[in-house]
């Protein structure tokens with residue numbers, strides 16, 4: 619997610635059964651041209667792609683399929699209980715998402731990113747006008763040959779074993795979806811994410827279309843795992859979407875912003891997740907406006923009145939947010955929170 623899919627948030631959701639995480643969309647041309655763009659747009663950590671355990675019931679997920687080979691235990695979900703026969707060891711997966719319309723530019727950006735990620739994702743779904751005019755994002759939806767060349771050139775540069783995925787939207791015309799999926803796979807795409815809305819449908823104004831996703835999935839003919847996206851606000855929504863569409867996995871954006879623990883079955887953001895987000899944000903130096911927006915999303919269901927929300931949204935510092943969380947008994951001043959406050963005080 620543009621703005622929001624930064625390291626601290628990815629690290630948080632990864633602790634709650636989110637097995638694949640994507641960076642925000644970045645412009646491939648800028649990424650390869652400017653070290654400043656790379657540094658400001660992308661950061662990761664040595665633990666982000668750690669090993670964790672997945673219940674056998676989820677063994678058919680795209681993650682499991684990508685890497686069945688066991689690795690030494692380390693990282694986010696490693697635990698002794700996970701040695702039970704009903705769990706299997708897999709790796710957390712980080713995909714970097716690029717917007718591009720030039721195969722060489724995409725391949726160059728991908729090559730720079732390769733040492734730090736598990737896969738490259740091509741955005742064919744961004745509906746914003748500026749992106750369409752630049753010929754990127756959803757402008758690619760009706761350029762299947764270009765999508766094929768983007769994927770193929772990138773795979774040739776990175777090696778055929780390095781995963782390249784493509785995120786698309788559905789089309790009003792099923793023949794267009796069919797051609798797009800066919801060409802993405804002909805280029806060598808390893809995974810497909812399908813947002814079940816057309817480029818003219820906003821997330822707020824139109825419900826997701828599971829039949830459209832099911833059709834796109836059928837076009838892939840089981841050759842690669844497909845991930846369904848749209849209106850997943852709870853684990854039950856995810857399970858229902860998976861059932862209706864026949865996909866291997868589901869993606870959530872707005873749902874995870876509101877409740878980063880949704881894939882672990884929580885109905886709202888648990889207190890522990892808020893505390894962990896404070897710790898991760900301060901440890902990774904997340905800028906205050908982003909920390910503030912994230913916590914506001916996570917706390918949405920807890921604001922008792924409109925006034926409460928306005929008061930929270932008016933806060934202007936980490937210290938102010940921590941005071942608010944403390945008053946709500948969401949954090950105590952131990953561990954990470956104390957460090958956070960210490961960090962704020964030191965930086966003043």
Ligand SMILES: Cc1cc2nc3c(=O)[nH]c(=O)nc-3n(C[C@H](O)[C@H](O)[C@H](O)COP(=O)(O)O)c2cc1C
Pocket residue numbers: 619620621622641642643715741743744785813821847848849850869870871872873
């Ligand atoms: C704040 C925000 C930022 C987003 N940024 C991206 C992005 O960088 N790349 C992308 O492919 N989709 C992006 N999306 C779209 C989502 O990935 C997703 O396709 C869409 O929101 C529908 O899923 P949802 O119903 O779970 O929100 C973004 C959505 C939101 C709300």
